[in-house]
Amino acid sequence: MKKGKEFIFPENVDKDYGIWKDYTLKDFGYAALTGLIGLILIAVPPYGLILILIKIVIVVLAMTIVMAILTIRPVSSRRNIKACDHFKMKRRYANRQKLFYLKAKKRGDFSALEQNQTKQ
Structure with a gap:
């Protein structure tokens, strides 16, 4: 039950133009x-x-x-992840907006409410 075409990119695909031994034009x-x-x-x-x-x-x-820094690959199994990209991702993750969730209250538990009313 597919809704459209599925595109699978290999893990070693990189968006930059490689010139020589995994160095790109931007690296040079x-x-x-x-x-x-x-x-x-x-x-x-x-x-x-x-x-x-x-x-x-x-x-x-x-x-x-x-x-x-341009040569190091922090994840050895993924050749397309560079150290600069890895550091940028970690910095963005640390500086992102944090989400905090409150603990959900039980809706059917009125025993605590009844105990408070009996004390008064």
């Missing part, structure tokens, strides 16, 4: 933005040898962190 954009910020950091004076080396280490560390 994040990496390029991090690299551009790193080049700007290196170009800012002072230009001492030790300071340049410290800046390069900071840029390499930042690029490694960005690429690690």
